[in-house]
Each structure stands twice: as structure tokens, then as C-alpha cells.
Amino acid sequence: MRDWRLAIAAILLVLQALVGSSGALAAPPEVTRGGAGGRIIRVTTLAKDGPGSLKEAVEAKGPRIVVFEVAGAIDLGRETLTITEPYLTIAGQTAPSPGVTIIRGGIDLKGHDVIISHLRVMTGADGQPHYSGWEADAFSTVAAHHVIVEHCSFLWALDENMSASGPRFNGATVEEWRRNTSHDIVFRNNLAAEGLAFASHPKGEHSKGSLIHDNATGIVFYRNVFAHNVERAPLVKGGAQVLMINNLIYNPGHRAVHYNLMNLEWTGHDYVTGEITAVGNVLRGGNDTDPGLPFLALGGDGDLAYYGRDNRAVDRFGQPLPMFGRYGETRARLLPAKAPLASLAGYDILPSGAVETSVLQTVGARPWDRAPDDIRVLFFVAEGRGDIIDDEHEVGPGYPVIKETRAAFDPAAWDLATMTPKAGAYPGEKAGAQEKLSPRDLGSRQGAGQ
Template identity: 80%
Template sequence: MQVSSWRKAAITASFLTLAASTANAAAGPLDPTQGGAGGRIIRVTTLAKDGPGSLKEAVEAKGPRVVVFEVGGNIDLGRDVLTIAEPYLTIAGQTAPSPGITIIRGGIDLKGHDVILSHIRVMTGADGKPHFSDWEADAFSSVAAHHVLVEHCSFLWALDENMSASGPRFTGKTLAEWRANTSHDVVFRDNLAAEGLAFSSHPKGEHSKGSLIHDNATNITFYRNVFAHNVERSPLVKGGAQVLMVNNLIYDPGHRAVHYNLMNLEWTGHPYVTGEITAVGNVMRGGNSTDADLPFLTIGGDGDLKYYGQDNRAVDRFGKALPMFGRYGETKARILQQKAPLRSVTGIPVLPSGEVETSVLQTAGARPWDRAPDDIRVLFFVAEGRGEIIDDEHQVGNGYPKAAETRASFNPAAWNLDTMTPRSGRYPGDQTGPQEKLSPRDAAMRQGGV
């Protein structure tokens, strides 16, 4: 079988085990659902935001279904949000012809269950809206959703969070009911969550955020994601939530990286619930926007956090060690360090923290074999120690990408429909060699023309 070039790079980065299951492998130790596997195939044939053949029509269909793409380019939501409510769904962005599918001027709210979202780019952006206005979309958020896998997606330029698990705090009469009625069993794997816009159109003002795990959300997993250039929330874990973090890279956080906060103002009249974080093999690296002496984990609010950490490292932009713990607010909240993981990592491939950066920069984000220019820019800047937190998408170029529409028929016989991987081993648009974004002069120099 012919092997994709990006898979070869992953193998050389000591990542053979996970590279064998890049798309929608339904038997992995972290997979909470099979999505729409075994259901009917729905083809997306237009880049229009709605109507016949659109992604919106496909996600609103009922019953188990696998959404594939016979078109590539930008889906412009026109400052709107795509809502996914119907369950048993797989969205397979890896099937699109190059350059893949990018959602611009919008975001995704997932309110259903048993959903897999793969290889989609979302670039929300301010779109010219003024400061303190009403445009505050997440790039992606689950809203009381459960049994969800979000993998190999790129989320940039959100006005609220780049990728989150949210929902109501206290629906029901017991803790078990609270947790059943908000987001739970959600896995974020191999995603890029970058450049949340800071002083932009959010009505609260500064709002560059990576991920919010809302109060009482449980069984939330972050595995091999890259967070870059977000002021805070990489992630923020709220009161009573339970989170597992393994082999994530956090680059250039501004004021906070990982933090926990049960706010008394939000829990008035309810008994506190202790939160839980298990963190193994994660890396936090300071950048040009990072506060001096920023800790890996800070605690605020009023409630306690049970924490187990193993082989995590935090360094500033020059490699000097940073503290693991800190706090904000003079309150009674405590970090209760545990001697054993609060969530098992048995069966999960775990890299030593010293190998994480090299490995995840090869694989995180949408379509690693066929990267978009802004993904390349962000990932190369992480590797080079460059970049910073931004307020507007135009600070890093010409705004939204201007991808030409492309078309190619989807042939089911060419794909393993159980895993949504190509039988040939090569994905649409598969490129060889490094995917560096070069200026015309640099490209000419590489070819010996200058």
C-alpha cells in the first residue's frame, strides 16, 4: 500500500501507533462514538450555506449518515452559526478535493450526540464588526452534546472560544442529572485552536480564548491538540468538570494557560463540586505574548480541584523552566494533588513530553497532508517561536482565504467506509515534502532562480 507523505513524517516523529488511525478509526481507546458509520452516504455538492446539496442540508437530515464532499473551497456562513442537532453523524472533511472545506464568517454549535467531525477548518473572524458589538461566535462548541469526537480540525479567529464543551450547569435535581444534561463524553484530538481574537467584537471586550469546559461537564478529553496565541483558556475547566489532558502543546498563552475556576457568583444556592484534571505529557511554551513567570496551571474562584500531573513541562520563550502552579483571587480554592490518575490512560499511546512538540506539529489540524496557508503559518511560527496574540484577522494577512472552488466525485469503493480512510493510503490533495508557505522570491531561491 502506498503511504501518504504526512504519515511518513508522523512515523519518523515516533507516532506510528496513532498515525495508523488518522481519520475516523472507530476502535481507538479514546473514541466515544462511531458517529454515522453504517448509515447512508450524503454528498455535499455546493459551497452555498444552505439549500440543496449543502452541508447544512446534510447535517439536518435524519438517521445515521456519513457526509462526504464532492466540492472543495469556502463555505461562507455570512456571520451565522451552523447548528448540528440530529445525531448519528460523521462529517468527513478528508473526502473533499483539495483544498478541503473551510467555513468562514461563522462557527459550529453541536447540540446532538454521536457525532464525528473530521478535517474541517473554521475561521470565524471579526468580519469588520466594531468593538463591543453582538458578534461573539465560537469556532466550535458542543452545547449539552455527548459522545462526540472532534479530530483533525483547525479552529482560528474565534470571537468567543475556539473549541469548547458547554451547556447548562444545573439542569436536574442531583449532581448525576446535572452532568447527564450538559456536555459529556467529548474528545478533542489532533486539532489546532489558534489566534482567538482579543480586543475584537465580543461584547465583554477582550476575548481571545482557547477552550472552555463548562461547569459539570464530564469525561472531556484533550489529546494531541495545539493551542497557540490565545490569551487564556487552554483550557479553562469550570466548577465540577472532569478533564483528561494528554500530549497537548500550548504555545504563547497570554495571561493564563490551563486554569480552573468554580465561581461562587455562578454557584449561588448550589453545593460546590470538586473538579478533576488529569494531565500527562503536556507542554506549555511561552511566546511573545506570554506573561512573565506564567504557571502551567492556575486556580481561581472558590472550589477545589483534584489534580494529577505526570511529565508535564512549562518553559518560557527561552527554555527557562516556569512554575507548575499559581493562583488568581484570594479565595479558599485549593489544588489537591493526587497520587494516581483520576482518569485512566491505559491503552492510550502517550509520548514523553520531550517528544510531543515535534510529533504534534506534524499531525495537528485539518488535512495535514494538504494544509491551508494559515495553518502552515501558525504551525511554522510555533516551531520558530514567532507570532503573537491578535485582535483582527487582517493582522496576519489579507483576512479570509480566497480559495477557488474545486470538484471531484466521491467513489465509495476507493474508501474504507468503516474508518473513512482511503484504500490507497493517499488522501485527496496529498502533497510530498514540507508544506512551507514561501514568498515568490523565497520559492525562486529554493529553485536556484535568484
């Protein structure tokens, strides 16, 4: 009896350590507070630069929270918005309806301690010829660290939709390599979709989801949706360390998750074993998915340590797909791990059978106030429809035309520590399903005589 009571007491102590005073499971530690506690900078124009612009706000120095008093499209004109100054929070949730969409460009983040929330980025080919060299990512970190990218929608990239990149070998040791490239990056609740395949990239086909560059560490993918990308959901390069929890990968073309330490890129350097921990993820094939495509494919020459639990992979008809495969007859080895290689503490982890229903409700920018293209992509995922595309005009008229709206930002109405509205309702919040209906469909839903 005494041994039984001691066991129960030990379990209670463990639970007490995991559970906060509210009684909820403790959240995983945040990698950054961004610009919390800093000054508020208001974006008041949709111009790509100049006074009141988003560019002016991100280039300001010191801790700052960027809020929006204007909504609509920011046209970058085939340029990239580069962020170098640290201690920044970009709060797209503060914009009036319908939120902020960046078109004809992308974001490169080269700083640290940055949080980006509720932005839409729609890069697009913009009519550029094949192989012409327009190759922007929708979003990428470049040797950045301590970054959170959450509830963003990344569509139509010419390279990757959302990535963590940087130099491979900046330094004399593995520790220095890892310190000097991207590390401690969290991607959560994002939509990364419709990377353009044969567009303007100089290498030709380049529909890619996410690239995690060599030696990047502390990279987390939590509750994201990858849809209609040929490859890289994600591609993990040599020596990188990645945690994947409850992500949905739909309609990949030739590869879903893959690891590749390329000898051609590591000449003169000793190989470093990469690490992937994957728990509760779902791969579902679509119209463009190769038959027999595995959840994880191993390429290149370096070894991968891998821990997997409760992942599932099925084709477009629900028939099982293999968990593992390889490309290249090389010496790379898959090294199964008996325990997670990254901490799972504090994550709310769903069983894989519940992932699809859950994440389709939450991913992307402003899920309470969705943009038409986000609705299209997510409904097509749910319906088992949609295709890999070469140009944004294959799925509609191209870049969205968004009417500019304005509303003053009232700091007293927001919890500035969490950037959530005190009243509980976000700007433009809508109830129920956010379907995009044609006039005919709308009439049929309303019924005769309505």
C-alpha cells in the same frame, strides 16, 4: 525460580489484555461511531444552505456519513451552523484539494454521537465594531454527548475556538447535572489558534482557547495545539472532569490551563470538586506570555483534584516556568492525586520532550494538504514567532479566497468504517514540507539558473 516465573506470567497476561491481535497497543475505546453504517450524503455546493449544502446534510435524519464532492469556502455570513440530529459523521478528508473551510461563522453541536473530521473554521470579526455583540465560537458543543472532533483547524473565534458547554444545574442531583450537559467529548489533533482579543465580543477582550463548562465530564484533549490565545488552554469550570495528554500550549497571554468554580455562579448550590489529569503536556511561552506564567492556575472558590505527570513549562527562552499558581485570594484548594483520575488505557503517550516535534506534524485539518494560514501558524510556533491578534487582517488579507474544485466521491475507494482511502493516499496528498514560500524564497530554494 517459581516465584520469578509466576511474576513474568502475570506481566504477560497484563500485556495480552492491552495488546490486540495485531501486536499494537490497544487503542482507547472510541466514545462513538458517529454515522457509521448509515447512508452517504454528498455535499455538492458551497452555498450555506439549500439543496446539496452542508447544512442540509447535517439536518437530515438518521445515521449518515457526509462526504464532499466540492472544495472551497462555505461563507456562513455571520451565522452559526447548528447540528442537532444525531448519528452523524462529517468527513472533510473526502473533499478534493484544498478541502473545506467555513468562514464568517462557527459550529454549535447540540446532538449526540457525532464525528467531525478535517474541517477548517475561520470565524473572524468581519469588520464588526468593538463590543457590537458578534461573539461566535469557532466550535462548541452545547449539552452534547459522545462526540469526536479530530483534525480540525479553528481560528479567529470571537469567543472560544473549541469548547464543551451547556447548562450548569439542569436536574436535581450532581449526576443529573452531568448527564444533562456536555459529556464524553474527545478533542484530538486539532489546531485552536489566534482567538481574537479586542474585537466585537460584548465583554471586550475575549481571545480564548477552550472552555469546559461546569459539570461537563469525560472531556479529553489529546495531541492538540493551542496557539496565541490570551487564556483558556483550557479553562475548566466547577465540577468538570478533564483529561489532557500530549497537548502543546504556545504563547498564552495571561493564563494557560486554569480551573475556576466561581461562587457568583454557584450561589445556592453545594460545590463539586473538579478533576484534571494532565500527562506529557508542554507549555512554551511566546511574545505575549506574562512573565512567570504557570502551567496550571487555580481561581475561584471550589477545590480541584489534580494528577500531573511529565508536564513541562518554559518561557520563550527555554527557562523553567512554575507548574502551579493561583488568581484570587479564595478558599480553593489544589488536591494532589497519587494516580490518574481518568483512564489512560490505550493512549499512545509521548514523553513531554517529544511532544512538540510530533504534534506540529499532525494537528489540524488535512495535514497532508495544509491551508496557508495553518502553515503560517504552525511554522511560527516552531520558530517561536507570532502574536495574539485583535483582527484577522493583522496576519494577512483576511478571509482566504479559495478556488472551488470538484471531484466525485467513490465509495468503493474508501473504507467507510474508518473513512480512510483504501489506496492509502488522501485527496491532494503532498509529500515533504508544506512551506508557504514567496516568489523570492522559492527562487532561492531552486538555485541559480533554475
